[in-house]
Amino acid sequence: MIQRDYLIIGAGIGGASACEAIRKHDKRGSVTLVGAEAYTPYKRWLLSKSFLREKTILPKKYSEVDERWYAAHKIDARFNTAVTQLNIDRRVAVLGNGESMEFNKACLAMGSRPGRPPVAGVGLGNVIYLRTMRDGLALREMAEHEKTVMVVGGGLLACEVAASLRQMKMKVSVMHRHATLLNRYLDPDTAAWVTGYFAKNGVTLLLGESLNGFEGKTVLRNIQTKSGNRVPAGLAVVACGAEPSLDLVRNTPLAGPHGSPVNDYLETEEKGIYAIGDLAFYPDRLMGGMRRQTHWENSREQGLVAGANMTGKKRIRYEQLPYFWTEMFDLRLDFVGDFTVQPTRVDLTGTHAKKKFTARYYQGDRLRGILVSSGTEKQIDSAKNELRRVLGK
Ligand SMILES: Cc1cc2nc3c(=O)[nH]c(=O)nc-3n(C[C@H](O)[C@H](O)[C@H](O)COP(=O)(O)OP(=O)(O)OC[C@H]3O[C@@H](n4cnc5c(N)ncnc54)[C@H](O)[C@@H]3O)c2cc1C
Known part of the structure; x- marks a missing residue:
């Protein structure tokens, strides 16, 4: 069986920065990074922004880390590979290719996956959930063939995608169950201003409307609303929140209802197993309470802290202010x-x-x-x- 000092599960920005910090503090320990996606860690946040609007085919431009960095730092990086089982007591991970790996310490960095509304037709072709480079490539391609699109949701991702697709000259509608966009984050006046800005930029707003289902045989034809409307649509982007990817630790104390609970040092209740980024439910030492963030800076900074702590050479508390940004039009x-x-x-x-x-x-x-x-x-x-x-x- 392969043996490793450190196993990082998930090759997003969190996993990438955990590797960076481990190597900074431990030049020799054996490290494996396992990522289910085919790419080296990339700037996921660009997917709803310039990535959609620019026609550049390749992902290379969006890399956060050069692939050669891993070889140069003797990190065994495996992309296009998922960890399929995790035995916490025995400290053994099973990979998608059947290999088993024994580890001393692990970092859970599996991030989020898109929430799927509990309605009919969520799996139809042309109903897109934008999370990965693959999703982004698919959406970019579909956007070339379709003229109209319905974006379901009114949060950050929904607004960013709607703005980008509108800038690509598509006919864009946004369906949101509240009266204003971004109502979860903004005060009513600012939310009303943003909503007006979308209308001014030619986005059709279906506010106060909820999704009832998607219709079509294999691909999308219509969208049903709860109020009984049926809107023809050839393409839909669903952006209804992101839930923590906890399947690997399901039914263990590492999977809580709000994410993977960790202490000030980002360590779970299992000594030597850390959780970071979109996955972690952590104590916010500055603002109080427990928090799970689904934002870039948080994942990056938590990866750096957890990676350093994993080496045992540092014992750093995570003490960052919550922070995120968004861009639309x-x-x-x-x-x-x-x-x-x-x-x-x-x-x-x-x-x-x-x-x-x-x-x-x-x-x-x-x-x-x-x-x-x-x-x-x-x-x-x-x-x-x-x-x-x-x-x-
Ligand atoms: C389209 C889009 C736009 C965004 N824009 C912004 C923005 O403007 N500002 C901002 O602050 N944040 C933004 N975010 C959020 C930000 O990108 C995330 O918070 C950040 O990427 C989370 O990093 P992470 O490493 O925790 O998880 P992720 O980026 O989700 O990476 C986790 C990785 O783990 C892999 N994985 C999961 N399970 C396994 C397994 N069992 N085995 C191996 N690998 C596994 C996943 O495939 C994935 O590659 C955006 C997100 C999206 C999707």
């Missing part, structure tokens, strides 16, 4: 802090109309989040510093 929004609860008060500097503003979100008199529109890197950094200062961290 010519808008760029950066979110610093906690946007999971609607603010009770908003202080706006600048104006929506000029697209350049900062909105401070308060709960009572406590600052919880700073939203920066069209900000510079310096402004984002200063928003992070401001919030840290207010939190006394």
